[in-house]
Amino acid sequence: MPNKSPGPQIKDKDQYEALRDKGYSKEKSARIANSKGAEKRGGHAKKYEDQSKKEIYAEAKKVGIEGRSKMTKGELIKALRRN
Incomplete structure (x- = not known):
């Protein structure tokens, strides 16, 4: 991404x-970049x-x-795993 800022929320x-750059979606990249120490936990x-289903729906909404x-x-689970 040539010199384009992802925004202040990142x-x-x-x-x-x-x-x-690795091909992750914007949403998944933001979620990972905004998680505190997720790679360590x-x-x-x-x-x-x-x-x-309510918990899964809340995650899908987030x-x-x-x-x-x-x-x-089941469809929500598949969608979350693809995202």
Whole structure:
């Protein structure tokens, strides 16, 4: 990305740019760049299958997945994994 600022909401702009250069989506790059130490924690998140549809829906909303209100729990999980 030639000299284009990702915006003030991105905490780690270098990491964001590196992820975008690797082909990650804008949303996923921002989510990773804004997480505090996520690369150090690892393995602490509950599996999607162990969460309620309400919890999965909230995550899909946070990520910005379109059409989420009409998706089943399984479809939401697939959409989150693709994003």
